[in-house]
Amino acid sequence: MDRDYLYFHFANLGLALIGILSIQKIVGPVIMALLLLGCAGGFLFSFYVRNSRPPHIDTFIGMLSLASVVVVLSRLYETDISFESLLSVFSAALAWLTLFQSFGLKAYRSYSLIQFISTALLISSVSLAAEQEISYVLYITIFLFILIFTMRLALVREKQSRGSLIIGDKDDVMSLWNQIKVGAIMFSIILILSAIVYPVVPRFNSLSMSWIPSTLLGLPEKLPISKLFNTADKTIKEGRSKKNQIVDDGTKKRESREDKIQRKGIDERKEETVTRFQSSDFKSDIDAFKIEALTIKSDRVETTIERQVSLSAEIRLTNDSVIPATRLVDWKAQGTAKVSIDKDGKMTAKEEGYVEISATYMGTFSNDLNIKIIAPNKPAKKKGPLFYFFVLLIWLIAGALLAFSVFISIRYKKLTDMRRDNPKEFIKEVYDSLCRGFRIYGMPRPGYMAYREFCNILIVEGRHACPLPVEPVKALTEGFMEARFSTHEISEEHIKNAIGLFREAKDIILQSEGRNLFWKNILFRLYVLDVTLIP
Amino acid sequence: MLTSRGVSLLLAVIILLAIAWNTDITMVYVFFVITFVMFALSYFHMRFNMPDITVQRLVQDTAFEDEMLNVRINVQNNLSRGIYFFELIDCFPPAQPDKKEVSLFMLDINAKEEKRFNYTIDCYKRGVWKIGPIQVVSQDALGFYRMRRTLDVISYIIVYPAFFRITAFPPLARGSVSWMGVETAKISGDSHEFFGIREYERGDAISRIHWPSSARHGKLIVKQFERNSVQEVTIVMDFKEGNDIGTGRETTLEYSVKIAGSIARFLMDSGAFVQIIGYTNETMVVPFGKGESHLYKVLEYLAGVRSNGAFTLSETLEEASFIAPYNSTLVTIMLDNDIDALSSLVQFKVKGIKLIVVVLSTSTFGYAEGVEHLSTEDANRFDEALMGLEAYVYRISKGDDLEKKFEAV
Numbered sequence: 001m002d003r004d005y006l007y008f009h010f011a012n013l014g015l016a017l018i019g020i021l022s023i024q025k026i027v028g029p030v031i032m033a034l035l036l037l038g039c040a041g042g043f044l045f046s047f048y049v050r051n052s053r054p055p056h057i058d059t060f061i062g063m064l065s066l067a068s069v070v071v072v073l074s075r076l077y078e079t080d081i082s083f084e085s086l087l088s089v090f091s092a093a094l095a096w097l098t099l100f101q102s103f104g105l106k107a108y109r110s111y112s113l114i115q116f117i118s119t120a121l122l123i124s125s126v127s128l129a130a131e132q133e134i135s136y137v138l139y140i141t142i143f144l145f146i147l148i149f150t151m152r153l154a155l156v157r158e159k160q161s162r163g164s165l166i167i168g169d170k171d172d173v174m175s176l177w178n179q180i181k182v183g184a185i186m187f188s189i190i191l192i193l194s195a196i197v198y199p200v201v202p203r204f205n206s207l208s209m210s211w212i213p214s215t216l217l218g219l220p221e222k223l224p225i226s227k228l229f230n231t232a233d234k235t236i237k238e239g240r241s242k243k244n245q246i247v248d249d250g251t252k253k254r255e256s257r258e259d260k261i262q263r264k265g266i267d268e269r270k271e272e273t274v275t276r277f278q279s280s281d282f283k284s285d286i287d288a289f290k291i292e293a294l295t296i297k298s299d300r301v302e303t304t305i306e307r308q309v310s311l312s313a314e315i316r317l318t319n320d321s322v323i324p325a326t327r328l329v330d331w332k333a334q335g336t337a338k339v340s341i342d343k344d345g346k347m348t349a350k351e352e353g354y355v356e357i358s359a360t361y362m363g364t365f366s367n368d369l370n371i372k373i374i375a376p377n378k379p380a381k382k383k384g385p386l387f388y389f390f391v392l393l394i395w396l397i398a399g400a401l402l403a404f405s406v407f408i409s410i411r412y413k414k415l416t417d418m419r420r421d422n423p424k425e426f427i428k429e430v431y432d433s434l435c436r437g438f439r440i441y442g443m444p445r446p447g448y449m450a451y452r453e454f455c456n457i458l459i460v461e462g463r464h465a466c467p468l469p470v471e472p473v474k475a476l477t478e479g480f481m482e483a484r485f486s487t488h489e490i491s492e493e494h495i496k497n498a499i500g501l502f503r504e505a506k507d508i509i510l511q512s513e514g515r516n517l518f519w520k521n522i523l524f525r526l527y528v529l530d531v532t533l534i535p
Numbered sequence: 536m537l538t539s540r541g542v543s544l545l546l547a548v549i550i551l552l553a554i555a556w557n558t559d560i561t562m563v564y565v566f567f568v569i570t571f572v573m574f575a576l577s578y579f580h581m582r583f584n585m586p587d588i589t590v591q592r593l594v595q596d597t598a599f600e601d602e603m604l605n606v607r608i609n610v611q612n613n614l615s616r617g618i619y620f621f622e623l624i625d626c627f628p629p630a631q632p633d634k635k636e637v638s639l640f641m642l643d644i645n646a647k648e649e650k651r652f653n654y655t656i657d658c659y660k661r662g663v664w665k666i667g668p669i670q671v672v673s674q675d676a677l678g679f680y681r682m683r684r685t686l687d688v689i690s691y692i693i694v695y696p697a698f699f700r701i702t703a704f705p706p707l708a709r710g711s712v713s714w715m716g717v718e719t720a721k722i723s724g725d726s727h728e729f730f731g732i733r734e735y736e737r738g739d740a741i742s743r744i745h746w747p748s749s750a751r752h753g754k755l756i757v758k759q760f761e762r763n764s765v766q767e768v769t770i771v772m773d774f775k776e777g778n779d780i781g782t783g784r785e786t787t788l789e790y791s792v793k794i795a796g797s798i799a800r801f802l803m804d805s806g807a808f809v810q811i812i813g814y815t816n817e818t819m820v821v822p823f824g825k826g827e828s829h830l831y832k833v834l835e836y837l838a839g840v841r842s843n844g845a846f847t848l849s850e851t852l853e854e855a856s857f858i859a860p861y862n863s864t865l866v867t868i869m870l871d872n873d874i875d876a877l878s879s880l881v882q883f884k885v886k887g888i889k890l891i892v893v894v895l896s897t898s899t900f901g902y903a904e905g906v907e908h909l910s911t912e913d914a915n916r917f918d919e920a921l922m923g924l925e926a927y928v929y930r931i932s933k934g935d936d937l938e939k940k941f942e943a944v
Contacts, residue, residue, distance in 0.1 A: 123563075148677065151677040151678060155620065163634075168641055173642040186676060
């Protein structure tokens with residue numbers, strides 16, 4: 001069996017399942033179960049028939065896919081055309097496509113389509129915020145890992161299918177373990193860099209015109225597109241909230257069920273109060289029967305305590321003329337927050353909560369304005385030098401650990417190569433590594449000292465420092481001298497023997513207990529870690 | 536530089552940014568950042584993974600058509616770090632049209648390591664070819680970017696045309712050469728046999744005097760050698776530009792080359808002297824000769840010929856009439872629409888030269904611009920003229936089993 005194909009096929013199943021799972025809120029539990037099970041079945045089916053596909057299966061799959069897309073998209077007929085609804089219908093269509101396409105997987109292109117659909121599903125569901133953030137973290141993490149895995153496999157498979165000759169140890173490089181290892185490294189690097197980049201990503205509402213040079217100041221105001229840029233709704237969310245505040249039929253806007261639930265959720269503990277503010281002026285020449293609509297606006301929808309919000313009112317008459325009526329209307333504030341509105345329409349917030357502002361003039365009701373009042377931001381507490389010291393310390397430790405890991409990796413690689421290419425040097429390195437370890441216990445080997453002499457000194461003096469493995473050290477010294485000075489062929493057997501003796505010596509040293517030995521043992525482990533890792 | 540996969544990722548980055556700005560959902564920003572980092576990181580990885588390598592190609596100098604060739608490649612990594620997932624594309628023009636670029640995908644090569652490997656390839660078409668250069672294609676680990684670099688690793692190879700087996704061939708004309716009175720040449724072989732002695736005549740070379748017999752008879756006696764008979768064959772080919780009809784290996788030129796090579800080998804194996812005349816824009820004549828070294832001369836000539844000459848077959852035959860010896864054989868390989876060439880063959884008949892004509896049926900090879908096929912009437916006239924020459928005729932069509940055609944006389 002083609003192992004790469006097996007991995008590639010079922011890794012793609014993982015991507016498809018994550019894509020479908022991410023839109024579970026859109027399609028409902030029953031459809032979700034059907035899609036998940038069907039998709040898994042489809043992948044199994046296409047795996048088993050990969051070499052003998054039933055006739056006309058592609059036509060059948062194509063027709064089913066088309067039918068599903070048509071049926072799902074027909075829902076658009078009775079759906080409001082909005083970003084959310086379009087994306088929901090689009091996602092549902094894609095999910096059904098995934099199901100049917102999974103039965104027809106064979107060529108490389110069909111897998112690319114599945115990958116594309118899965119990514120689109122994930123993007124759709126994230127854009128709709130259909131899930132909790134924690135779920136998305138999980139989805140994106142798994143998705144990214146599997147995607148890296150499949151892409152590396154796909155790269156080699158693509159070359160193979162185009163007739164390339166693969167050079168290198170494919171069994172080793174493309175083994176599952178190696179793939180997972182490389183994928184994990186790449187995945188970690190991407191996540192770490194993403195975490196670094198994320199804070200500097202410009203958000204739309206943080207974009208500023210301040211970067212425009214002074215010579216061009218004023219120009220943005222004159223350019224139509226730039227004006228549009230300044231005055232347009234910054235986000236869909238903002239646009240939606242503005243839309244809710246304006247009604248065009250002149251009647252009082254009815255509160256929707258969703259608004260009520262949302263408001264209840266925001267502050268259900270506080271009681272709502274109603275406060276009315278009478279007008280200071282009256283214009284007798286306005287005919288009440290000619291009033292078409294009364295519209296009120298505010299300069300912001302969110303404010304802080306003790307900060308003023310400017311309210312304005314306009315009366316539109318049947319002859320399309322508009323009369324400013326800020327001083328003429330009676331204001332009504334209903335909500336959990338206390339506010340005051342003066343005769344010029346300046347609203348001052350007194351406490352946290354929300355208010356729904358409306359106005360009346362001669363029996364005509366205005367639209368409602370929802371204004372949220374929040375507590376002013378307190379300046380962040382300045383952190384002391386101790387905090388920065390700890391942060392620095394943590395970074396230093398992390399850096400040191402990273403450097404040590406890199407050093408050990410390089411040493412490990414070097415020793416592995418040496419074991420294969422130069423067994424004599426390898427045995428010498430094993431011996432040197434053990435000698436370095438003895439330094440921790442106060443027994444360094446000076447350069448002028450002969451190897452057997454050092455061995456004898458170790459046996460004699462070592463009794464006082466720590467119990468030393470006499471026999472393994474002796475045997476290792478002899479083995480080292482044979483590798484170092486003789487012209488004998490050094491075989492794999494010699495290497496295995498040297499590593500065995502090294503481990504035996506290490507274990508005996510580490511089993512010893514005594515004062516001050518705990519830290520020395522840890523240091524010893526670190527000193528000989530490179531050789532210890534050699535299998 | 537961006538692959539189709541890279542373009543898809545770039546689109547995803549842009550779409551995600553647009554959605555993020557419009558919805559202001561934190562997770563979409565996170566998603567965007569991840570894809571953006573993947574995109575940027577892949578580029579740097581591709582730059583980092585650009586190999587600095589030395590490549591060597593070892594390939595034999597000559598091969599025959601349809602022979603599987605073993606090409607040895609040595610790759611030396613000059614960097615002090617390993618490189619992964621890069622491709623070497625070796626340009627091998629003698630291969631089949633869809634296999635002229637040999638792709639070698641290297642999974643990894645360690646720092647300063649030298650890797651040696653072979654690939655085999657079919658020598659599809661004869662010719663004198665330049666192999667190379669080698670392109671190095673590096674890419675990032677996920678295949679979003681690709682970058683190409685060319686290494687000038689060039690080798691040359693001569694691909695000889697393939698032969699087919701000839702089991703029978705019409706008898707050749709037999710000419711003779713007397714060695715009497717000719718300067719002794721250092722030629723070994725049966726034709727230098729001692730025949731007898733006779734009395735010295737004026738003009739005989741002093742070196743031919745047989746001194747012991749002269750002393751015995753008391754007059755000058757010279758050695759006499761056997762009169763030597765030889766078979767000499769001239770093969771005339773048509774390399775006029777535009778007279779190569781067909782595509783790939785199924786063209787009149789390729790058939791001519793194959794037939795000429797096979798006939799030359801068969802005749803040389805039978806002890807005949809063979810010369811080839813054909814006017815391309817470079818090569819012209821391979822003079823008489825025989826033996827293995829001469830066979831390779833013929834093969835080299837045939838490997839390199841192209842249909843790019845200015846001379847028609849008729850003009851080539853005119854030239855050949857000066858070179859072809861009396862009582863020799865002339866083999867002409869011609870197209871079945873070349874009536875002019877038939878007229879030129881008449882003079883050879885007068886000189887007592889035996890004619891063997893190989894006629895290629897042009898209509899079976901397809902149609903070429905500027906090449907006219909004969910009408911039925913002209914075709915009949917062509918056949919009559921051919922019969923009038925009293926030549927031995929082989930008629931070859933595209934797809935014919937050539938071995939069968941040359942199986943019996």
